[in-house]
Amino acid sequence: MIVSADLAAFIDAIGPDELGRLIGWARPRYALLPVTSDDAAVSEGATVLRPASPVTVEVASVWPTQDGRGLRARLREKNEAFRAVVRAAGFEWNEREFCWTRTLNVLEGPAQHRVAELGADLLRAGFIVSVSSATIADLIVTGRWIPATKRWILPLKSGDVLLRWEKGGDEVWEATKHLRGAHWDTALQGTVISAARYADVRDFAERFAFAATPEADALLLAAAEAERRQLLVLDVPEPLQPKRKPRAKKPREVSVPDDLLAD
Known part of the structure; x- marks a missing residue:
């Protein structure tokens, strides 16, 4: 050409x-x-x-x-x-x-x-x-390739954890609305929840196939250990009432005869 x-x-x-x-x-x-x-x-x-x-x-x-x-x-x-x-x-x-x-x-x-x-x-x-x-x-x-994990529990510096999942996970999004204490963070593009709610996070992760990074897992384990160390009190008694001291009687006025008074 x-x-x-x-x-x-x-x-x-x-x-x-x-x-x-x-x-x-x-x-x-x-x-x-x-x-x-x-x-x-x-x-x-x-x-x-x-x-x-x-x-x-x-x-x-x-x-x-x-x-x-x-x-x-x-x-x-x-x-x-x-x-x-x-x-x-x-x-x-x-x-x-x-x-x-x-x-x-x-x-x-x-x-x-x-x-x-x-x-x-x-x-x-x-x-x-x-x-x-x-x-x-x-x-x-x-078939030995490992599928990519698209749903993660990530650690935050605040001590909370972040739930992040793939785009289009509408079922997950709806479920996060029922997690107590959780809220959506637009900047982080995920749902933030306190590690103290580790039991709820674990249940949620199992239900929706989330994986935790080692750092996030450590936060959840630490929260569980902190709860385990807390003392369990089944009944809180009322405080003992202090005994009231009897009120001192006002002394009576006594008159002394003049002849008994010292000069």
């Missing part, structure tokens, strides 16, 4: 990202994307898993970032089913990287397990999946 000088100058001027946006979702857009270090890692050690009846011949790639703090996913076609799966997994579209991205926190477990989790979801949805290592592929095939 011969490209005119004017067209070549135009392409150089706007850059590959803007050209990709002009072209739309067509396959040529991907050819303009630079190969990143993460992409290179995927292509070198990738393992491809295929479902019995793929919904498309395109391969969905899923990989962790090199620092282990994020996930990336990409399918080289516009597919609403793929979009629904990755959005449900907490991914957002990143125009700059031209892929779906998700940032991990320390509570979500190892990045490899999160890749395996999404890979398994995509396989169930009928997509051919490329994961970044044979280890991750083995986690998917054997």
Whole structure:
């Protein structure tokens, strides 16, 4: 294909990202994307898993970032089913990287397990999946990946604990309204409750599958121990009334005869 000088100058001027946006979702857009270090890692050690009846011949790639703090996913076609799966997994579209991205926190477990989790979801949805290592592929095939915990009991500096759960947990939200002494904190994006109500917190956690961090668990244990050390008083007696002293009698006035008075 011969490209005119004017067209070549135009392409150089706007850059590959803007050209990709002009072209739309067509396959040529991907050819303009630079190969990143993460992409290179995927292509070198990738393992491809295929479902019995793929919904498309395109391969969905899923990989962790090199620092282990994020996930990336990409399918080289516009597919609403793929979009629904990755959005449900907490991914957002990143125009700059031209892929779906998700940032991990320390509570979500190892990045490899999160890749395996999404890979398994995509396989169930009928997509051919490329994961970044044979280890991750083995986690998917054997089912040994650990699901992410999305509901947490977190410690607060005040000595209270914070209940935080995933978006859309309407059932949990309604149940927290019946927790005695609990209140919603917009800044913390969760429900705050005193650790002294440890029994209610434990029951709630068991009912709605919450996990506690070691620090939060220590707060609840300390509250339980403090209650155990309290003295149990079944009956509080009335205080003893002090005995009243008899009032002193006022002395009588006695007159002394004058002849008995000393001179």
